Amino acid sequence: MRSASSSPGDRVASARIRDAAIVLFGRDGLERTSVRAIAAEAGVSPGLVIHHFGSKENLRDACDLFITEELFGRKSALDASRLNEQLQRWLADVDQFRPWLDYLARMLIDDSPASGRLFDALLGSTRSTLDAQTEAGLVRPSDDPDARAAIVTVSGLASLIMSKQLSRVFGDDYFGDAMVRRMTIPTLELYTHGLYRDDRILEAARTALAPSPDNDRPTPKENTA
Amino acid sequence: MRSASSSPGDRVASARIRDAAIVLFGRDGLERTSVRAIAAEAGVSPGLVIHHFGSKENLRDACDLFITEELFGRKSALDASRLNEQLQRWLADVDQFRPWLDYLARMLIDDSPASGRLFDALLGSTRSTLDAQTEAGLVRPSDDPDARAAIVTVSGLASLIMSKQLSRVFGDDYFGDAMVRRMTIPTLELYTHGLYRDDRILEAARTALAPSPDNDRPTPKENTA
DNA sequence: GTCTATATAATGATAGAC
């Protein structure tokens, strides 16, 4: 397995540049990262970065491609099980894969061309996983499986995107074990027993959204934020 | 109520500049927005922007302050009910408040000094709302109320941060009614009945995380992403 | 493949007139 840290000498320069770019783009963001900084991180000259990738934008595309291929494999077909397995691996060794996780989080919030494809793939994977688990009797059926998959997807990604905030709140460094341990059981608890004690709020919302032409109130969201 | 759109002439220049900055920072991000672009949006010269705010960074701080004061009020004390009420108002009229919602989402992902305070306030508000609802018998008690509040908070914010992705998936323009309507019932469904049919996965995780010194596996997250 | 040196454009910020 290729290391995510940059140890100059063991890879060719173009790979070192790409890896350095992933680290810095993921850590500081695309705009805050200069070609010079990438060159310094990779131990090469700024000119070589452009020589290999043509432009900063092309380098970003190369990083997007690399990360998505690491996640999904070279095959264009979406393999939900491989994606889940790969994500598990990254999350299981955060110290090593943090740059890739950071880059992934950046991809999801900087809506680039690759961003939409990535989100669609994650959503599709969640959808098919939930379908399989529903068929296996593990997960409850849903009236709107697509919407449910979207909710589960964005909720899962939320911990990734806001991992810095969560780590700080839990007195942990950045996506450390303490945070993961602290979140796991309550998350599964929520997904097992829900939050509300009875159907009152759900039924109230159903009534409010029921067929009634003059009803265009903006749907009671009931403190879900 | 002050309008969030920029119609030059009805406000003093410094307010127009600040509002323009909120629009552009929220839409394009801090780094992609130049002082010149803000000046053009506000209908003033670039020099005036610096004259009023000293620097781009100070202008950003002023925007952070403005948005947080709009959310929480001028009082430093955290008032959960006011915050919830204000968020409802913004979400109920997305067309008007989109710039503020966008700016809010940017604040949460660009971890600035104000970002941590904002997140803490949102978390605290969620926590106290859940506490009140628990006491009222509406919400189930939790073994780890802080962790549960964190999960609910980031999950709620996830829809805000990834609203562009969600809108696209639901064939809607950007946080439109279709998306909100489509998400509301499944979200409440999830919060009412949960996702899993029984306790198997929860119990498996509890066992895996049970007191066992040699067990430092990275906690099975079971496809929540 | 890799470097140094440089061109060119855009940025944040300043100075001074009005």
Next chain:
DNA sequence: GTCTATCATTATATAGAC
């Protein structure tokens, strides 16, 4: 308060030597 003109810095990207 507001503008125009400009400075100094930094950015990406190019050119050509080795």
